Amino acid sequence: MSDVGRGVRLLVRGQRWAAGHGRWYGFALIPAAIALVLYAAALVALGVYADDLATWATPFADGWQETWRTLLRVSVGVLLFAGGLMLAVLTFTAVTLLIGDPFYETLSERVEDAAGGAPPAPDRPLWQELWRSLCDSLYVLMWALLCALPLFVLGFVPFVGQTAVPAIGLCVSAFFLTVELTSVAMQRRDIPVRARMRMLRARKGLALGFGVPVAAAFLVPFVAIFLMPGAVAGATLLVRELTPELTPAPPAGATGGAGAGSPASPERPGPPPA
Template sequence: MSTIGRTAGTGVRGVADGVKYFFQGVGWVSRHPRQWLFGLIPALIALVLYVAALAVLGTYAGDLAAWVTPFADGWSEAARNTLRVLLGVVVFGLGLVIALVTFTAITLAIGEPFYEKLSERVEDDLGGGPKAPDVPLWRSITRSIRDSLITLGWVLLFTIPLFALGFVPVIGQTVVPVLGAAVSGFFLTVELTALPMERRAMPRRLRFAALRAKKAPALGFGILTFLVFLIPFVAVLAMPAAVAGATLLVRHRYSPSPGE
């Protein structure tokens, strides 16, 4: 088999390997329903906040569109209203996209102590793992928020141009959704694997490097999780399983060797 053929095969197997960790996470929480309920708490809090924010955005999207288009005041009523309605839809759509790509980061920031415990319990169930560093809770949450903001910056760097390209005929309906799922999936894996990687003394830069070095499992796990999270309200129900699956993924594929 050629080098290209072997690489492609390894990539496909790696993606499939990443997918299986999501289902293993689902299996783990199904065997531990109390841990699943425990992990729902921060996700429900985040859901309420996002629904409220999107409701406000939907209510005032028209006013925002009018505010940024004062040049259309002199247009005919039909042309002015058409422009502002379209712009309002674009603003709300962009807000919805941002909500989708930030939901995990915000939920993890809100539920830092919840998901740290859940992730530790997954590892304890498999024979134990490294314990979380003994740092004050406020410092841990601050670091989580800082890392999430940095990750969000990278996500927006890719997502906003892809959102604009989505309006291009043919490309916007074929290539862009695939690229969008890959980008969102990778960074979703970055967020979800942060807790188990931090327990292994892997700071943000080292986490990024590890996931880039083995992109296939990260993409397989992240893309499936992203697609599941697109289903309304399923992201809330699936968050504990995603945290459990990410812990298993790190434990089996991204744990540094001794001395590495």
Template sequence: MGHLRSFMDGIGLFLQGLRWVARNPRWWLFGLIPALIVSVLYMVGLYFLGTNAGDIAEWATPFASGWGEAARNALRALLGLVIFGAGLVLSVVTFTAVTLIVGDPFYEKLSEKVEETYGEVPSGYELPLWKSIPRSIKDSLITLGYVLLFTIPLFFLGFVPVVGQTVVPVLGALVSGFFLTVELTTLAMERRGMARKSRFALLRRNKAVALGFGVLIFLLFLIPLGAVVAMPAAVAGGAIMVRTRLAPVA
């Protein structure tokens, strides 16, 4: 029951972030800008991948040229679907990290404004932009490595009958949700001088809360344009989570 309650608390923290941006629509619009830019780039990339998946599959299977037409076409159609599916999964798991990097000044300011409503904003650990962006990129790449370590096997397990349609989607949502929380709490934790290893350790100790927060966001991000609309609320919720639950003492 304790874990379930904490999981529900995580969901509640996102809803608090949603309420915050609903009460401050100017900041919601402010937070939409980077998410919208990255979303357009991702949609263009996915469109290109979708329209060329067949050609990529054909290029990758020269050995099938001598096969019968039916077998050759079936193999390349399946591989084309796998290629596009992999691109879609990768876009979901990287969207938050890329958006936070592109929109670092936007989301840093949004996160600070959220914390201001709860009292004094922690200070003394701020880095200049030319240092913070490379560090954010490095941390995001490390996090992406962890994500891929889990999601690549899960992606291929998704083709296993029964298991791929039941267990795998749940595990995928849990893994992606946890690492979304890692990304979305980074700004507020860095404001407290917490390095990457410390941030990971803190979230592992509060895994149920992190999962409740991140899984809901992951599901929202699967909805077309959901990632764009929900991103400011997710950043606000991450700041509230750190402020009130993970590291309440500044």
């Protein structure tokens, strides 16, 4: 439980850092807003055609009594939309990070500078970084879907599908969301995606304490836009805790905090990205 609380505190510190650095916060809203518009359009289309999709997926129920046929197809439609919503939560961060990769990389570096210094990044061209980010995100998505598929099936089980499954699904989304959010700082340390997932599995409480509030908040329309900058900042602080051997130590006398306005975390904004 101490790790869970630690994860929540790191998320709060990240949000405080973003709130205290308005210039970077403002630019971080742009890629998140673009991604949200795309996902909102996709979810609206899924909601509109959920009934047609449920009918197409259950042709065997055509001869059933109307009451049972309607109950089955409504349940399938709800599960389809819930699955689409869960997929949106799992992939929103990856898509947003791809859209705003150069900015989020710079924002993460500023957080590291404020917390004691950023390790040197690998010398790779931008296109290679983007390609690696895409491949890593697809790998994470593959595992997320493998975990989500049994939950989708269990969603048809009475009572369990309406109680335990949503809670477990939120935790699954939270874990993989944390994997995605930490990818920026992890890539700076040249840590492969498989190693990142092993590190976070070893500290599940930390990953869930950080990721569950974010995943729950991302379910609320438009909230994801405003939380994304602070989530990236908090994930950077989380990576610093997970990789002390790859992270420069804070200056003598520093508290290691990255909160806005603290003496140990001076603002080093630099020019905003064009």
